[in-house]
Amino acid sequence: MTLNRRKFIKQSSxxxxxxxxxxxLYATSSQAADEIEVGVLFSLTGGLSIVEKSLADAxxxxxxxxxxxxxxxxxxxxxxxxDGASDPKTYNEKASKLVIRDRVPTVFGSYTSASRKxxxxxxxxxxxxxxxxxxYEGFECSKNVVYTGAVPNQQLSNFIPxxxxxxxxxxxxxxxxxxxxxxxxxxxxxxxxxxxxxxxVADEYLELGHSEWGAMVNRIKESGCDVVLSNVVxxxxxxxxxEFKNQGLTHDTLPxxxxxxxxIEIAAMGAEFAAGSFTSFPYFQxxxxxxxxxxxxxxxxxxxxxxxxxxxxxxxxxxxxFLWKQAVExxxxxxxxxxREGVKGQTFEAPNGTVTIDPDNLHAYxxxxxxxxxxxxxxxxxxxxxxxIQPLPYVAYGETGDNLFCTAAGLDTTKx
Amino acid sequence: MSEILFIGLSLSSxxxxxxxxxxxxxxAMGVINMAHGELVxxxxxxxxxxxxxxxxxxxxxxxxxxxxxxxxxxxxxxLVIRRLYGRIIDTxxxxxxxxxxxxxxxxxxxxxxxFGIHIEGLGPGLQNMAVPGFLTQPFDLWGxxxxxxxxxxxxxxxxxxxxxxxxxxxxxxxxxxxAIMRNPQMAAACGIDVxxxxxxxxxxxSGLAGVAGxxxxxxxxxxxxxxxxxxxxxxxxxxxxxxxSLFGTLASAGILGQINGSIAVLTNDILARAVVxxxxxxxxxxxxxxxxxxxxx
Numbered sequence: 001m002t003l004n005r006r007k008f009i010k011q012s013s014x015x016x017x018x019x020x021x022x023x024x025l026y027a028t029s030s031q032a033a034d035e036i037e038v039g040v041l042f043s044l045t046g047g048l049s050i051v052e053k054s055l056a057d058a059x060x061x062x063x064x065x066x067x068x069x070x071x072x073x074x075x076x077x078x079x080x081x082x083d084g085a086s087d088p089k090t091y092n093e094k095a096s097k098l099v100i101r102d103r104v105p106t107v108f109g110s111y112t113s114a115s116r117k118x119x120x121x122x123x124x125x126x127x128x129x130x131x132x133x134x135x136y137e138g139f140e141c142s143k144n145v146v147y148t149g150a151v152p153n154q155q156l157s158n159f160i161p162x163x164x165x166x167x168x169x170x171x172x173x174x175x176x177x178x179x180x181x182x183x184x185x186x187x188x189x190x191x192x193x194x195x196x197x198x199x200x201v202a203d204e205y206l207e208l209g210h211s212e213w214g215a216m217v218n219r220i221k222e223s224g225c226d227v228v229l230s231n232v233v234x235x236x237x238x239x240x241x242x243e244f245k246n247q248g249l250t251h252d253t254l255p256x257x258x259x260x261x262x263x264i265e266i267a268a269m270g271a272e273f274a275a276g277s278f279t280s281f282p283y284f285q286x287x288x289x290x291x292x293x294x295x296x297x298x299x300x301x302x303x304x305x306x307x308x309x310x311x312x313x314x315x316x317x318x319x320x321x322f323l324w325k326q327a328v329e330x331x332x333x334x335x336x337x338x339x340r341e342g343v344k345g346q347t348f349e350a351p352n353g354t355v356t357i358d359p360d361n362l363h364a365y366x367x368x369x370x371x372x373x374x375x376x377x378x379x380x381x382x383x384x385x386x387x388x389i390q391p392l393p394y395v396a397y398g399e400t401g402d403n404l405f406c407t408a409a410g411l412d413t414t415k416x
Numbered sequence: 417m418s419e420i421l422f423i424g425l426s427l428s429s430x431x432x433x434x435x436x437x438x439x440x441x442x443x444a445m446g447v448i449n450m451a452h453g454e455l456v457x458x459x460x461x462x463x464x465x466x467x468x469x470x471x472x473x474x475x476x477x478x479x480x481x482x483x484x485x486x487x488x489x490x491x492x493x494x495l496v497i498r499r500l501y502g503r504i505i506d507t508x509x510x511x512x513x514x515x516x517x518x519x520x521x522x523x524x525x526x527x528x529x530x531f532g533i534h535i536e537g538l539g540p541g542l543q544n545m546a547v548p549g550f551l552t553q554p555f556d557l558w559g560x561x562x563x564x565x566x567x568x569x570x571x572x573x574x575x576x577x578x579x580x581x582x583x584x585x586x587x588x589x590x591x592x593x594x595a596i597m598r599n600p601q602m603a604a605a606c607g608i609d610v611x612x613x614x615x616x617x618x619x620x621x622s623g624l625a626g627v628a629g630x631x632x633x634x635x636x637x638x639x640x641x642x643x644x645x646x647x648x649x650x651x652x653x654x655x656x657x658x659x660x661s662l663f664g665t666l667a668s669a670g671i672l673g674q675i676n677g678s679i680a681v682l683t684n685d686i687l688a689r690a691v692v693x694x695x696x697x698x699x700x701x702x703x704x705x706x707x708x709x710x711x712x713x
Contacts, residue, residue: 045523046641049540050540050541050639053540204684205684205686206686207685207686207689210685211636211637211645212430214423214426214427214566214680215423215685215688216680216685218419218420218423218681219681235636235639235642238542238636238637239635239636242547242552242634242635243635246552246554246563246565246635247554247563248554264541265542267542267544268542268543268544268637268638269544269637270544270546272549272552273552303534304532304533304534305534305536307536
């Protein structure tokens with residue numbers, strides 16, 4: 001068979017047209033008449049599924065509630081659920097699938113910073129939108145992510161001065177799991193500790209998931225510190241608090257002040273091991289408002305577990321869907337750019353109080369709170385800001401409310 | 417100094433606890449049991465469930481977990497491993513599959529989640545096994561701070577090792593097991609019921625894993641994949657100690673635990689872990705069959 005030049009061009013251009021046309025023929029359109037598709041991307045399997053399953057549940061619950069109330073602009077939200085499998089690479093693949101094949105205008109997802117960093121290029125390159133519900137280390141300024149969890153200034157800027165002044169502690173032992181979040185948190189801690197006129201005696205890390213704390217707790221005991229600042233994450237938290245008590249340390253004299261330990265970990269370790277210790281979060285299950293109590297009740301009914309606990313990232317997973325809904329309604333259309341413009345300045349009455357999305361850096365205004373854990377596994381809120389404070393993701397590098405590093409125009413790298 | 421020794425001793429006892437069951441299933445029976453960690457997990461979940469539904473504390477959970485893990489081990493042996501004796505690589509793959517099955521069974525609550533039924537104590541979450549209060553309160557004895565829970569683990573591990581030694585070297589069934597270890601065909605020719613003895617041995621090794629699970633549940637978290645990290649440590653100890661040698665397992669657990677403990681206290685845990693692996697590599701290069709290998713003919 002001979003293939004002359006003209007024929008070749010004809011055939012290949014026909015093929016080209018077919019491939020260009022292809023996806024729109026069989027890909028499901030997110031602009032279908034009566035529904036809007038969104039992606040929900042959490043780990044349903046693997047080590048992180050313990051926490052991420054609850055985030056996925058809270059997201060689905062919010063979607064269900066919105067649909068029951070008539071949907072968004074009269075359209076039902078149709079969630080497409082994918083499993084990140086506790087693996088950043090899988091996260092990246094699933095995010096690509098949701099954005100490119102399913103063409104969703106928004107994805108709700110991620111718990112760890114590692115998984116967020118893994119999906120970030122997908123959303124930035126495809127100009128899509130990601131709603132991230134977890135407290136994290138800051139130092140990020142993406143136009144394609146809406147961050148609804150706390151950043152360090154909403155978790156530590158109130159916590160460290162409070163420890164120094166109210167507990168009268170002067171020597172900090174900083175301990176964490178060995179990855180980006182605890183290390184960045186430690187950086188912020190050290191700045192705040194030095195500002196407060198106290199000192200830190202050690203800054204130590206153990207592998208994520210490490211469960212043998214004998215040697216580390218022994219070092220804490222020998223270090224002469226008078227307070228432990230814990231950025232320990234995941235199942236290690238349980239082993240840490242148990243070993244702490246087993247070696248005869250008590251929270252009365254040497255309290256653990258934590259940034260990650262939430263209701264989930266407390267329930268898993270047994271409340272007696274944490275009783276007396278402190279955690280700083282914008283949300284606690286113990287917030288005693290009608291809004292929050294009703295939220296807890298609905299969540300328990302939704303997951304069919306009368307003793308299920310709620311926590312900060314879970315609550316953010318819930319309210320961010322409502323912020324998204326308001327943004328779509330304000331924008332009048334469900335495209336990523338329109339939703340991003342729409343979400344700026346959106347306000348919602350969340351279980352933790354009023355949350356607002358900062359128009360500059362797309363992070364959430366949240367109310368810092370400090371709780372002391374009791375013998376019943378619940379926190380007692382002992383310190384609380386009167387109102388939500390502005391999120392400053394670059395606080396460790398000198399960002400202030402008057403001098404924002406991350407603005408709507410993007411990150412000003414000259415300030416770093 | 418005494419504290420460093422105690423931490424080392426405590427690490428050793430945990431290693432030994434995990435390796436004890438493995439030294440029987442792997443050492444004596446030539447089965448690379450990747451599901452050993454999951455038997456540990458089953459023991460831990462038995463304790464959690466016994467606490468929730470029967471109100472039993474740790475001490476009563478111990479025999480229960482032994483039975484539970486033993487029965488599961490027995491089923492694994494009858495359904496899977498029995499067909500694979502002598503095919504050591506195949507047992508690795510098959511038991512790994514079993515391990516994933518067991519993990520998912522717990523995570524999906526035996527499939528009941530699909531029907532919207534939730535059993536408290538199962539599922540993907542972290543579970544809590546209550547530890548009796550008097551085991552968490554340290555006390556002073558002759559100027560030493562005694563940690564009751566760790567001490568309890570050490571004592572119980574030594575007792576279990578003693579019992580295992582007695583069973584293997586002072587009873588007729590132990591003699592049969594040792595005969596099968598050396599040469600199964602010859603043992604069968606001498607009238608030993610190889611299938612039955614193998615089955616019981618495997619069940620016993622699995623039961624020990626269950627007991628280990630209960631004790632680990634006291635200071636780790638109980639979760640479906642808690643066994644995965646455990647099984648590596650177990651194999652490390654058994655291989656260094658010498659396959660099939662109970663004394664070797666005891667010695668290698670002691671050595672590795674002390675190395676890990678003292679380096680972790682003096683520097684940090686991550687370095688300690690690296691040094692342990694380094695020592696294991698050197699030991700295996702120096703003595704490929706382990707510290708106390710059984711002479712084979």
